[in-house]
Amino acid sequence: MLNIEKNKDNDALVVSLEGRLDTTTAPKFEDELKNSLDGITALTIDIKKLEYISSAGLRVFLSAQKRMNAQGEMKVTHVSEAIMDIFEVTGFSDILTIE
Numbered sequence: 001m002l003n004i005e006k007n008k009d010n011d012a013l014v015v016s017l018e019g020r021l022d023t024t025t026a027p028k029f030e031d032e033l034k035n036s037l038d039g040i041t042a043l044t045i046d047i048k049k050l051e052y053i054s055s056a057g058l059r060v061f062l063s064a065q066k067r068m069n070a071q072g073e074m075k076v077t078h079v080s081e082a083i084m085d086i087f088e089v090t091g092f093s094d095i096l097t098i099e
Contacts (some may be wrong), residue, residue, distance in 0.1 A: 001063060005018075013043050014044045016048070016049070017020070017046070021052065021060070026059065030063070040072060061092065075097040077083070077098075
């Protein structure tokens with residue numbers, strides 16, 4: 001189960017995730033992002049309430065980062081220790097801007 005909450009302010013978008021980002025929920029997250037990023041120059045993904053991320057979820061983060069590299073900036077906030085471990089093991093800590 002994944003809850004996605006979006007707050008848009010002009011060209012800035014904050015996406016908050018709650019639950020599990022895995023093979024079942026990653027396509028929903030990917031669609032939400034694709035439909036929300038036109039004209040966005042600052043994307044923040046808040047994962048304070050994200051319990052788990054799988055390789056499918058990481059792939060969505062990567063494609064979002066690539067798109068935002070072309071049109072602005074992206075940062076990931078409130079990363080738990082467990083998810084930070086996953087980011088570090090996979091090398092995503094070098095790709096993503098984490099605050």
